[in-house]
Amino acid sequence: MAVLDDAGAMADELTELRHALHREPEIGYDLPRTQRKVLDALAGLPLEISVGEKLTSVTAVLRGGQPGPVVLLRGDMDALPVTEATGEPFASRTDGVMHACGHDLHTTMLAGAARLLSARQPQLPGSVIFMFQPAEEGGAGARFMIEEGVLDAAGERPAAAYALHVLSGTHDRGVFATRPGPALAASDAINVTVRGRGGHASRPHSSADPIPAACEMVTALQAMVTRRFDVFDPVVVTVGSIHAGTARNVIPDEATFAATARSFSPQAKARLRDETLRLVRNIADGYGLTVEAEYVDGYPVTVNDADQAAFAKATAADMFGADRAITSAHPATGSEDFSFVLEQVPGAFVFLGACPAGTDPGTAPTNHSPLAAFDDAVLADGAALYAELAIRRLTALSSPASSSGSSPDPAHD
Ligand SMILES: [Zn+2]
Numbered sequence: 507m508a509v510l511d512d513a514g515a516m517a518d519e520l521t522e523l524r525h526a527l528h529r530e531p532e533i534g535y536d537l538p539r540t541q542r543k544v545l546d547a548l549a550g551l552p553l554e555i556s557v558g559e560k561l562t563s564v565t566a567v568l569r570g571g572q573p574g575p576v577v578l579l580r581g582d583m584d585a586l587p588v589t590e591a592t593g594e595p596f597a598s599r600t601d602g603v604m605h606a607c608g609h610d611l612h613t614t615m616l617a618g619a620a621r622l623l624s625a626r627q628p629q630l631p632g633s634v635i636f637m638f639q640p641a642e643e644g645g646a647g648a649r650f651m652i653e654e655g656v657l658d659a660a661g662e663r664p665a666a667a668y669a670l671h672v673l674s675g676t677h678d679r680g681v682f683a684t685r686p687g688p689a690l691a692a693s694d695a696i697n698v699t700v701r702g703r704g705g706h707a708s709r710p711h712s713s714a715d716p717i718p719a720a721c722e723m724v725t726a727l728q729a730m731v732t733r734r735f736d737v738f739d740p741v742v743v744t745v746g747s748i749h750a751g752t753a754r755n756v757i758p759d760e761a762t763f764a765a766t767a768r769s770f771s772p773q774a775k776a777r778l779r780d781e782t783l784r785l786v787r788n789i790a791d792g793y794g795l796t797v798e799a800e801y802v803d804g805y806p807v808t809v810n811d812a813d814q815a816a817f818a819k820a821t822a823a824d825m826f827g828a829d830r831a832i833t834s835a836h837p838a839t840g841s842e843d844f845s846f847v848l849e850q851v852p853g854a855f856v857f858l859g860a861c862p863a864g865t866d867p868g869t870a871p872t873n874h875s876p877l878a879a880f881d882d883a884v885l886a887d888g889a890a891l892y893a894e895l896a897i898r899r900l901t902a903l904s905s906p907a908s909s910s911g912s913s914p915d916p917a918h919d
């Protein structure tokens with residue numbers, strides 16, 4: 507196929523778009539300048555374009571010249587509240603905002619795929635939804651886009667959905683990695699306030715000190731992880747924030763802490779909720795204190811469909827060679843709101859190593875670091891893979907010999 511050649515031929519334009527996005531990063535739901543650049547990049551292509559209401563999303567539908575099903579491709583668009591320290595000539599011009607997770611590359615690669623697929627519109631057997639999504643970083647932008655109808659944008663539900671994510675470290679540059687089943691963790695929040703009764707620090711017996719109880723909860727949560735959860739269905743609990751008191755000689759009225767809770771199966775997640783809440787309530791009770799504890803659902807587990815993950819890996823291997831398409835040994839402990847799409851559509855989330863040439867991926871600054879750097883050299887390959895995944899999936903589903911699309915999903919058993 508000429509997709510890869512065509513993608514290579516537009517590498518300079520892709521780099522230019524990525525640098526423009528990178529220079530003007532925006533955070534959250536409202537990304538007007540980013541949206542503008544996406545709309546400009548798609549201008550003139552045979553696409554049905556709509557924009558979001560609650561967020562500055564862009565949904566573009568390409569209707570192929572041949573009848574067939576629908577495939578969805580997703581690229582996220584938002585940046586992070588990080589002050590860039592890469593020293594790149596195209597570094598962020600907005601203080602305190604940086605494309606530190608590489609979403610500028612995803613946006614660019616998806617726009618490139620729209621170009622590649624538009625050029626093949628007459629032969630394309632089916633439709634492609636291009637999902638340009640704000641607010642991946644904690645805002646659940648994918649969920650809002652689903653509520654606003656992105657999955658029905660082409661008139662019928664997609665038969666498959668794919669997303670790419672670049673990594674500034676971890677994998678060698680140009681290596682695509684995916685896996686069947688859980689690909690990323692569910693990420694939830696635990697917020698705890700221990701209430702006691704303040705007083706003079708020299709007379710703890712006449713107060714009710716919340717600090718020792720809060721400290722015990724923090725360590726007990728770690729013991730809970732190892733004593734109450736199967737090592738082969740692991741969980742992570744990290745207390746990242748703890749606050750109490752104002753002075754060394756004053757017992758405060760309350761102590762608060764907040765934790766992230768990560769899990770890789772619905773069962774582990776449900777137990778994590780029950781166990782953490784029970785543990786902190788019972789510890790507070792043991793101390794004669796009261797506690798307010800809440801477990802707040804965040805992103806679900808990102809679960810790849812086994813067939814779709816195998817197909818994505820095989821496609822990457824076919825295009826780039828077997829050494830550039832690997833099966834991830836285990837899920838990542840990060841989380842992704844593409845999980846909301848994969849709850850409704852079988853698909854695959856694929857990582858792409860993008861550390862700069864000459865850098866050791868094992869020690870390179872990771873995504874979200876002020877030093878995170880991503881190599882423009884992966885842009886054309888990423889755009890080509892997006893396009894090729896859509897072409898091959900639509901073609902396979904349209905051919906009479908196809909058996910895909912009706913197979914059960916073992917990842918959800
Ligand atoms: Zn991120």
Ligand SMILES: [Zn+2]
Nearest residue numbers: 607609642671
């Ligand atoms: Zn990201």
